[in-house]
Amino acid sequence: MLEIDQISLRLGGRPILDKVSMRAKDGELCVLMGANGAGKSTLLKAIAGEYAHYEGDVRLHGKNLRQLSIREQARSRAVLSQQIQLQLPFTVAQVVMMGRFVYGREATALDQSIVTYAMELLQIPDLQDRSYLTLSGGQKQRVQMARVLAQILETPDLEGMHYKGKKMLLLDEPVTGMDIRHQQLSLQLAARLARQGVLVIAVLHDFQLAAAYAEKVVLLHRGTVYKQGKSTEVLTEPVIRHCFQVSVQVLAHADYPYPLIVAGLPEKNIHSHNNHTMETTTNNSLAEQWIQFREANPRTRIRDAARRLNATEGQLVAAFTGKGVTALQSDFRNILPRIPALGRVMVLTRNESCVIERKGAFEEVNVENKHVGLVLGKDIDLRMFLNHWVYGFALTDDESNGFKRSIQVFDAQGEAVIKIFAQPETDIAAWDQLVADFSAPEQSTEISVSPAPAPRPNAADIDKTAFLNDWAALQDTHDFFPMLARYRAGRQQALEIAAGKFTRKTADSVIKTMLEEAAATGLEIMVFVGNRGNIEIHTGPVKKIVEIPGWINVMDPDFNLHLRLDDVARCWVVEKPSVDGTVTSIEVFDAQEEMIVQFFGKRKPGSPELQAWRDLVAKF
Amino acid sequence: MEKRTGLIILLSVLLILIIIVATGTGALAIHPLQVVAILLGKIGMHLPVAYDETMPAILWFIRLPRVILAVLIGSGLAVAGAALQGLFRNPLADPTLIGVSAGASFTAVLMILLQASVPVLRNMYIMNIATFGGAFVTALIVFRISRTGGQAMMTTMLLAGVAINALCNAMTGFLTYNANEEQLRSITFWTLGSLGGASWQTVSGVLPFILLPVILLPRTAQALNVFALGEREAMHSGVKTAALKTQLIICATMAVAAGVAVAGIIGFVGLVVPHIIRQIAGPDHRILIPCSAITGAILLTLADLISRTVAAPAEVPVGIVTALVGTPVFIWLIIKQKKLTIA
Incomplete structure (x- = not known):
């Protein structure tokens, strides 16, 4: 059992990990994922005992990491790092034998047989007398894998012993540089070790490998745990889009017990419902126009900019659908009761001349009345005329277009009715779940806007x-x-x-x-x-x-x-x-x-x- | 294991033979058998070999201390080279290249200048300890500079060495410029690197500083092997890296400093010897360190032999001999390393 409680770590004054907590069980293959710079490798290194200055606690098999000596740690866990730079011409067998260092100065017959066994498992016995320096990148990776395996094993037989509560294996991008067959073999090996009770933690970049092999996925985002759980819970479209800024398709296939994750559909398929290619082009250019306009006029508000671009704010937002913007179903009576679960938000309402912004809990939602919906919380207090709520979108943070994570609703004229912005305290997982649940089946990059109805004429004479x-x-x-x-x-x-x-x-x-x-x-x-x-x-x-x-x-x-x-x-x-x-x-x-x-x-x-x-x- | 013992025995025999030959060579030639007879006579075993009355005195008071000094300094330099290469995880590390010798040399010159006013510095041990301090500081600086993220970078290491060398040489130059006639003579004599003037006193002054590393360093061999994977990987495998690094720097600089203090800068032994051993027996430090010690002794004894016979009765400083042999090997090493990087 590995328990990580609220560890925070700064490197060179920069916060890299911020109150990360996670658990991994013996016999579990736990995969750390996240975009570059999310803190995966740093977290793995912290678990490996490389840093002394972290806050919080790491406990391995019930013992605090700080209390374990280097040798005690080496006897209970092995680490496969990225990019090992060995510049001396050791032979493959010598390198693998280095895994046995902590068990004694002179190699015993047991050490020798474990080394031979590890080389066999990684299919490198043929290379054993070759100089490490002459190997290819993938071969080197396998030799290193054999070395850490030799450090973990206590008998020359994978199934010969149960390691529950005894051993942990940390793998930092173990399959980088391997061909697809050896990727599969390596992860199958990791899974076999897990079945023998070894606690395996691996940093992986490949969603598919993670989905196929991980019992648990911990997704890091900007130094914090964004979501952890089963791969089916974590590797969902909105979560991946949020953490990696790419759109993916998460598909189910009858022959596979795990989700298939495919990166970004080709452009034309995203707009496949859109039969008028011309319109798509126009809309793409509206998105581009906005980005260009924003570069030239960084301080102009989107509402005024939309007017300058001869569009409405709603059309501008819609133009980014599929690029960080998700069109929502117009089922606002069902969406609104879900918003309290997001926690603290900021609600913005505006008209031509006035903007109001209030932060706090979005509570006491009542949408029973046919004409007017109510939010009667102590912070957020709204009267909502839901027949004017026509187009809903979920936006994510995006530097290029200046969008912030929010839910925005527009009326039939494309004018903003309400905007609900995420705050630092907002429950992002709940947010993403809401977006996932109410994502519109058709993700169109355009909305049709109608001119405002003529104002109802006032009565000419009144009693x-x-x-x-x-x-x-x-x-x-x-x-x-x-x-x-x-x-x-x-x-x-x-x-x-x-x-x-x-x-x-x-x-x-x-x-x-x-x-x-x-x-x-x-x-x-x-x-x-x-x-x-x-x-x-x-x-x-x-x-x-x-x-x-x-x-x-x-x-x-x-x-x-x-x-x-x-x-x-x-x-x-x-x-x-x-x-x-x-x-x-x-x-x-x-x-x-x-x-x-x-x-x-x-x-x-x-x-x-x-x-x-x-x-x-x-x-x- | 067999290979290791075999090689050590072979090299040891070679060393003894060379010691005998070297001791016998000089203005007064002494036959190897006579050398053996005289030496065994010292411990009470008398062989039926005739030798001249003057021979034992020359052998004992002039030749042997010099040869023993060459043996000690040679093995010290070679072991230091092997240790530094292990520490930097790079076969190009060498006490002269990375500035350790220059640091020791600067301190030694400083000591020579100060000897006039501070007589206690004439003491061999104090001189050695001070030189060791200078060498230690430079080694530490170069190691710190060249290390980025737990990995010693080869280019940074060599550049840091160039910088430290330049700085130490400048400071040594400044001291030399300000020296008087007499100081100048002993500085010049010393800087060129010579084993002349060796006596049993010099030998005993150097002995502990070389013996200690030669005994201690082989004990780190297994950890040094794992250290070749990288500092982090070594730690993950159970090597107490902080302690190992301290031990390596102390031992290596101690051996280098002792040599520099008595004989000046003798380059390339630390670079070439471990390299030759690696070519023969591979990079395993369990073989590398002891074999380097013996081979370093052989090489420096031979170099000293050349230095005092090639232009006899004049002496070519031994540092020049080792540089003449060492530089081509160094260039060849660089080219090999280059090819390796490209591949």
Whole structure:
């Protein structure tokens, strides 16, 4: 049994391993995988006792590695490293005999017979008197394998003894440079050793070999264990794509008990559903255009860039499908309840003039209602109009296009409805599982976008008295929108009607004044930012208010608000009666009479709004 | 095993024969049989061989100390070469090439200069220990520089050697420039590398510094074999690499420094001898180290014999003789290594 607990290691000041924990059982063939630089070899070396300065613990057969001497370690484990540079002309037999060094100064008959046996297993007895220096790369690798085998074995017979709890074999890319037959032979040998109770840990690059031979796969990514388990659990398409940045196909075949993993389908097959080659080309070029545009204008936001490229943001994201972007099924009512399992995320909602970003747990999801879905967690608070949620995508981190790991939803117009970004604390395995479960059967690089429907015309004349009476009789703020709908009144139109009674216009500067006063007094407020498909709400204090020309921002650790002041055309103070007393808000509109943002004092159903908020708004 | 013992016996016999011949050769020729008779006479065995009255004194006080010194220094240098080649895991390592000799030489010159004001430095042992210190430091520096990621790089090793050599030579040159007439004479005499002036006192001064490595190094042979795989692989196989490296550096520099302190820089013995043995018996250090010790003794005794007879009554410094023989071998080695790398 090998137990690794939270080991961290820095080399040359750079963190290479970060709190890696894993277990490997006796008799198990455990394969370490990961992209170049993921930390596999370093982890293997740490297990081999090469470093003294790691944090955490490594225990082999119950004993802490730090307490084992070099000789004790050599008696219980052997290591096959990459690239052994032997420059002296030792014969093959001499090299293999070196494996027996730790068992005594002079070679005994037992040592000799074990060496002969090891050479036979690796099919190198013919080479035994040859100088090591004259061998080919693959032959050298086999000689070295025979040497470590000689170090492990206690009798000249693989099946002659059980090594459970006694021996460990570490193989660092043992089949590199071998032809396919010897690759198979070597791993079969490793598997035989495992069956005899030897704990075998091998670094492999080949998915197919790993899938075929590994009882357990530990996948490292950037110095941490990304996933460990059976090969069928670990070697899945989203996991491989995340860790290796390549797309693969994981296929099942009746004749094989393990998955077949095939790297990247040819381009034309990825788009096979797409009969119009021309369109594919166009879309590829949209992806390229975006990358080029981004190089030239690194600071431009994707939403504005899409417009400059004569496309929508949704089309831009779709153009990268298959290249780190996965199209999701539009089954959002089933996807949303899975998001809480991801842990801490950042949810972004924006409209033309305002962006809200809130970090925290995505909890208390309710999608029962036909019109509006709810997220009512203490951090993330959303009202979702799911009929506008049309295209979903899962994005991965990508330097070239600037994408970050996120789930993004676009409406029929290709405008972003919501973006859910991964945070360092996010459970990436759960994320990948979700993406895998909801990956759309057709991965198209394009989406069809329709023009926005014409805004519903406002009623020409409204019975003002009746309307104001209804307003006065409001029981709940949620009744307000249905009331507007009943009168077919535009929101701004309604505020105009109620001006002097329930509403009053104020200067645009109230936004800044209000935010700064709330920040200064610690007043808890609510901020509503929405678009056609979603409203995101922040409830709580605001702390750091930053004004830059044209914008006002809240820059708190878990809450960000970016409001484009240039777009603000009108501000209203609005009062709505309710059973809990009057509810006062500040509503901000743009020149097209679209609502940009709404501010309330913090309140809960059943209790009146904060007096401090009323006092603050009363000043305007 | 058989091969090893056989070769050791063969070489030992050869060494004894050469010692006898070398001791007998000189301005006054002494027949080998006479040499044997005189030597055995010393331990009370009298052979029926007639020899001149003056012969035993010449043999005992002039010839024999010189030959024994050549034997000691030769085996010390060869063993040091084998150990350093094992340490660097490269057949091109040699005390002169990697600067160990230059470091020892610089310290020795410094000692010669200081002898005038600090009389205690005239003591042979103190002189040897100081030289050893200089050699040890240079060996350590070159080893540290040439090691990257647990592997000693050949090019870096040779370059580091060039640099250390240059630095030590510059410093030695500076000392020489500032020396007075008398100091200059003893520096020049010493730098050229000569076994002249050998006495039993010199022999006893050198003996422990050479004997210790010659006895200790064969014990590391098996570990050195495994060390050839690489430092990490050796550790994985159970070699206590840190202890092994320290032992190798100490033993090798001790042997080199003792030689340099009495006889100046004698190049290429450490390079050529282990190489010849490897050609005959393979790279196994269990054979390599003892056979190198004996062959080094043979080679330096022969070289010294040449140095004092070829232009008699004048003496050619022995360092020149070994360099003349050694350099072609070194060039041949480089070419071989090149071919190996290309293949």
